[in-house]
C-alpha cells in the first residue's frame with residue numbers, strides 16, 4: 001500500500017502522520033504539496049493532516065478547500081479512493097463539501113488540548129474494519145473549532161445514512177453531555193460520506209499510535225485501512 005499526506009501552508013501534523021503511518025504499517029508514505037492538482041495514480045490512501053492551514057484565516061479550512069489539490073482529491077474520492085481528514089483536515093473536507101456539516105468554535109470558546117475517548121459506531125468502513133462496534137479508543141484532541149454542527153434536516157439524513165463513525169464518550173463508552181468535550185451535536189467526533197470512502201475526525205490517531213504517547217489506539221485505524229486494502233489485493 002502507498003499513502004500520501006497533503007501539506008498545506010500551515011499544516012503542522014504532516015510529519016507526525018507520515019511517521020506514524022510508515023512506522024505502524026511499514027509502508028511508503030510520501031507528502032504531496034497543496035499546489036498539485038492531481039493525485040499520483042498509485043495512491044491507496046490520502047490524508048489531510050491537522051494544523052492551521054492558511055493560519056485559520058476566514059474560517060478553519062475555508063481557504064485550503066479552494067487549493068488546487070482539492071480538485072485532485074475530489075476526483076480521487078469520486079473514483080472510490082480513500083481520504084482521511086484529521087482535525088484541520090476534517091475542517092477542510094467539510095468546507096470542500098466532501099463531508100456534511102461544519103466545525104464551529106468549541107462551546108467553551110477555548111482551544112482544547114487533551115486526551116479523550118471515542119466510541120466506534122460503525123465497523124463497515126475502510127477506516128474501522130478491524131474494530132468492534134462500541135469499542136472505546138483513546139486519542140487526543142487539539143482544536144479551537146471542533147464543535148460538529150448540522151442543521152436538523154441534514155442531521156436526520158446523516159443519522160439515517162449511518163454516517164456517524166465515532167462519538168465522544170466516557171472511558172466505559174457512555175455517550176452523554178458530560179463526555180462531550182467541545183459541544184458537538186450528538187457527541188459526533190467523526191463522520192463518513194455516504195459512500196464510506198471519505199472520513200473526517202477531530203481526534204488525532206497519529207498522536208496515539210505508540211506506547212510512549214499514552215495510547216496506541218490510533219494505530220488501530222491504520223491497521224483497519226491496511227486490512228481493508230489487503231482484502232482488495234493492495235499490500
Ligand SMILES: NC(=O)CC[C@H](N)C(=O)O
Nearest residue numbers: 050051087088143144145
Ligand atoms: N490540530 C488542528 O488541526 C487544529 C485545527 C484548527 N486549527 C483548530 O484550531 O480548530
